[in-house]
Amino acid sequence: MQYNPPTFDRRALIAIGVTLVFWASSFAGIRAGLESYSPGALVLFRFLVASVTLGVYAVLTKGVRRPRLGDLPWIVGGGLIGITVYHTLLAYGELTVTAASASFIIGAVPIFTGLLAILTLKESIRSRQWLGIAVSFSGIGLIALGEGGHLELEAGALLILLAAFCTSIYFIIQKRLLRYYKPLEVTCYAFWAGTLFMLVFLPDLIAELPAAASGPTLSVIYLGVFPAALAYVTWNYVFTRTTASVATSFMYLNPIVATFIALLWLGEVPTLLAGFGGLLALAGVIITARSVR
Template sequence: MTRLAFSRAPQVGRLDALSLAAILVTIVFWASAFAGIRAGLEAFSPGHLTLYRFLVASAALGLYAILARIPLPSPADLGRIFVLSLSGITAYHVLLNVGQQTVPSGTASLIVAAGPVFTALLATRFAGERLNALGWLGTLISLGGVALIVLGRGQDLGFTRGALLILGAAVCTSLYFVFQRSLLRRMNSLHFTVWSLLLGTLPMLVFLPGFGAELASAPTGAHLAVIYLGLFPSVLGYLTWTFAISRVGASATTSFLYVSPVFAVLIGWLWLGEVPGRMALIGGLIAIAGVLLVNTRGRPAA
């Protein structure tokens, strides 16, 4: 994509063909990440998997930043980007990877699909957006669907713990999407994404102990899975997503995440042979229905 394409859009809120294409590219790559994480976890611990993935992403983005001479943000903006990235990059991916140790990839995607509801709630509180009665009803429906997924395996505490961690990851990424918007009003979205992923990688260095041993013992397939995660769902996925948010807005953009589980379940089946259980699918459908209600009928007319 050209430098011009990633500049700030003059008409925020307009879902044009370019913004829609960027969203769809992100959705497909992010959906594939759930299966990629499960494949990576066969050889790497959650912390090492997170570190490896974002070292790959940071190497690619760091090289690009040097070649393109991307300017360093002001110290104040760097601090804001670091705090946001600590939530939306570091915490999100660590929680997701730990959670997916016990939660299948398709089920994890169904839980993360509740993220747009958290985004809508945060945007209502902090970004001046409003929900009507149907919006609040959709919120309750979606959270009820997630609860059904989390509790769907009865006394399986490992699954429940993992599902709750993934739900926490969805909250972290919602915070990231909502509060990055103020920075995107004055920053090029490409520049924001580069610095965000680089700064979000720094706290992951706490996982360095033992990393070399896992690198040496991991099979080729695991390495390829993590490199794919670093280059496509991370670098390309975050670039196109931030670009879309800068043009359309966080709430409208994240409403498309309800499509992600469809791709994630299909990819998990083809790649890993995983199929979510009946309770997870029912809960996921309920959660997605709530998201649809929030994002189609849940806001007062302008």
């Protein structure tokens, strides 16, 4: 029987747009939340909200099964690396790196994922892919040098680069789990496991929450409900309406949208060097992606 891919319609386009805006806004939301919260308290608060939101959704839809015992190491490891470590590093990185530059660095995730696939899945790599990787990392280097407005290596950018590497590892783990579990199940398992590890920041959250301003608090609640929880639901819907290659092609717009949101929300304007580096990093990702199609 010939496989016919799902039809790409207006509802799928709306779902992609909603997901894109939510995920792009998360970088500005983190910067806003850091005005009252330390990075650890912020990520715990965010994922407590996200875990409860997904828990309610899972109960109402009855869409989450109990995981198999043999898959628990992968589930726990994915939650630790892809949720706890990734989001903690990202939050610490955004103490000094603008939201726009952070989004461009995270945009290099497909580069890391491709390299990991070569190492773990023994996939080959073409010369054009190497070109894309070189271009992308050159752009990230310019961001790291230009974030402070002068030629000085920015440690926060390196933390975010490490965060991008961590989420790439999570994507490899996720690919294994998706052989048996639904996307919603994998998301819930990762969020719940990752949140448990974040409880080490509970004393910080208890100390900071009463004194926090309402603006940063609402920003963190927004991060938990929309970019962290609901965006995954809309993204899952997208994959029921179109192919993965079509859906993910829209994500190249994410850093551009994040830059405009940061400008409107925070008034952040990236430096010329960091802005050029961001565009260069995005170009490298696109070159690499097109070479494998």
